[in-house]
Amino acid sequence: MLAEIKGLNEECGVFAVWGHNDAPQITYYGLHALQHRGQEATGMVVTNGKILDIYKGNGLVTEVFQEESLRNLKGCGSIGHVRYCTSGGGGSENIQPFLFRSSSTYDLALAHNGNLVNANVLKAELEKMGSIFHSTSDTEVLGHLIRRSTKKPFIDQVMESLVRLEGAFAYLIMKDDELIGARDPHGLRPLSLGRLGDGYILTSETCAFHVVGATFIRDIEPGELVWMNQEGIHFKRFAPKKIWAMCAMEYVYFARPDSDVDGANVHSTRKKMGKYLAQETSVDADVVIGVPDSSISCAVGYAEQSGIPYELGLIKNRYVARTFIQPSQALREQGVKMKLSPVRSIVEGKRVIMVDDSIVRGTTSRRIVNLLREAGATEVHVRIGCPPIRFPCFYGIDTSTKEELISAKFSNEEVRKLIGADSLEYLSEQALIRAVQEEVNSSENQGLCMACYTGQYPTALFGLDQEKEEKIKI
Secondary structure, X not given: OOHHHHOOOOOOEEEEEEOOOEHXXXXXXXXXXXXXXXXXXXXXXXXXXXXXXXXXXEOOHHHHOOHHHHHHOOEOEEEEEEEOOOOOOOOHHHOOOEEEOOXXXXXXXXXEEOOEOOHHHHHHHHHHOOOOOOOOOOOHHHHHHHHHOOOOOHHHHHHHHHOOOOEOOEEEEEEOOEEEEEEOOOOOOOOEEEEEOOEEEEEOOOHHHHHHOOEEEEEOOOOEEEEEEOOEEEEEEOOOOOXXXXXXXXXXXXXXXXXXXXXXXXXXXXXXXXXXXXXXXOOOOOEEEEOOOOOHHXXXXXXXXXXXXXXXXXXXXXXXXXXXXXXXXXXXXXXXXXXXXXXXXXXXXXXXXEEEOOOOOOHHHHHHHHHHHHOOOOEEEEEEOOOOOOOOOOOOOOOOOHHHOHHHHOOHHHHHHHHOOOEEEEOOHHHHHHHHHHHOOOOOOOOEEOHHHHOOOOOOOOOOOHHHHHHHHO
């Protein structure tokens, strides 16, 4: 995946089925639709109403789940996960979903998209009380909190535990006869509900509904949970809705173009970003190209607004090994050429506007600019569909220190020189917010988490190690 050489990596994806006899097979297709959100590991837990069964492993969905393994998973309810490791790092012990076995109460399964900023504080507290953690993932914290809750019934145990969490989360929580989906009070991570026959689907992105044939019902609101059992489906608020702060990078980069995130279609929103980018950063050129895949919609919007023709100037090769396994920098450099190829007949002798979604470390932008020059482009003007990323993210994106971010260390002009572009311009913060809010299908004024651009975090950042806290203050 291009993200692995760009330096900006996806979050994770969650998918659940309840009340359908083909739950494992549907979950397989749902996870495949969410594969862009994580390519390192995947898994699912299935219930037949009495027993929870688990299967997971490292690799892509099609690599982990073979025909035999899927055939052996039987049940009417399931939760699944695709993973890109952020908090906790790699290792098989961190592959989700997590399954907590118990001989005295009930088995419990968890899957999580996001990061908890107070995970270390809660872990220390739980360990003093005797909890033993089997992974280094922050996801496991919720399982121990639920286990230690003295509330009855199960739904009250979950609600009491969720209110103790700070940070970004879309959680799937399942026992043998109940499924719960919960979204953090700021709505930092997406979670949508759909219907399939007499059953229900929960997913990180609505594009998965299209794949499995489900119908969208609505988004789970910030601070809300949806609860399913034999009695039907119920909605409860476990925490007051706080300032709504959906991650802006969902619209800029993470989500698939055919998804709707909190009512805004991602493709349409990115086109509007491109429109405003053209208005703010016009330049004389012959052709507009986008860096595939997440930048294409923005590039089309830029071309339509500017009147400069859009062309397919970069081709992405989807059948190469993931470059993060390559040990040397030289092989990483070669990986860019393997994954992206310029179309010489499109760019040769042309003044090119290269539209990309973001610049993180700057290394890939420099390599792509070089590729275009090698293919004969006379000028390369780089336009970025979001503001400069200057601050680390603690909510599930793989940018945890300012040292990793080129725009945190250098001015825009210095970055331009470093990547070798003739000009470099970014979308303004105001234009990004405007593009999203104009597309959101809601009377409520939806906010965005812009922390990676502004340094204004929607939650407290307690529980982070001192080194990271100091880096925020730089």
